[in-house]
Amino acid sequence: MKKFSTISICLLVFLLNGAVFAQKTAGEHVDDPVTTARVKMALLENSVSDAADINVETSKGIVQLAGFVNSESTKSTAGKIAAQTEGVKEVSNRLRVRTEKRSAGTALDDSILHAKVKLAIAESNATIALKVNVEIHESVVD
DSSP states (O other): OHHHHHHHHHHHHHHHHHHHHOSSOHHHHHHHHHHHHHHHHHHHHTTOTTGGGEEEEEETTEEEEEEEESOHHHHHHHHHHHHTSTTOSEEEEEEEEOOSOOOHHHHHHHHHHHHHHHHHHHHHOHHHHTTOOOOEETTEEO
16 A cells, blocks of 8 residues: 555656646647648748748747748738737747848858758757757858
């Protein structure tokens, strides 16, 4: 009987610690990917010109838009569409407007820099590396 109560207490402590330190509820783990998918579909359905280049991430109903678009109008439209999408509580519009066309060399340099930054993050903390979104444009890391 004493062994059973010790196990029960350990299990209870473990569960309470998990609840205290959990960053998301079980519902949020399900809802956030659904919200992300809804926003991506809404961008595509509304023919946002750079929709394929827009990264959408959701955490606790807060949607973050990141990436590079060709105009201020596209950035604004994407933010409005995201805000009107079901499940979105707030939008963090971190889209950047491209200032000029990139050369093949700049694009290649950005790709190499992207790989180096992601590798450095993975080497320092592999768990977080999958959650970190790295955007690079003209050697600027965002």
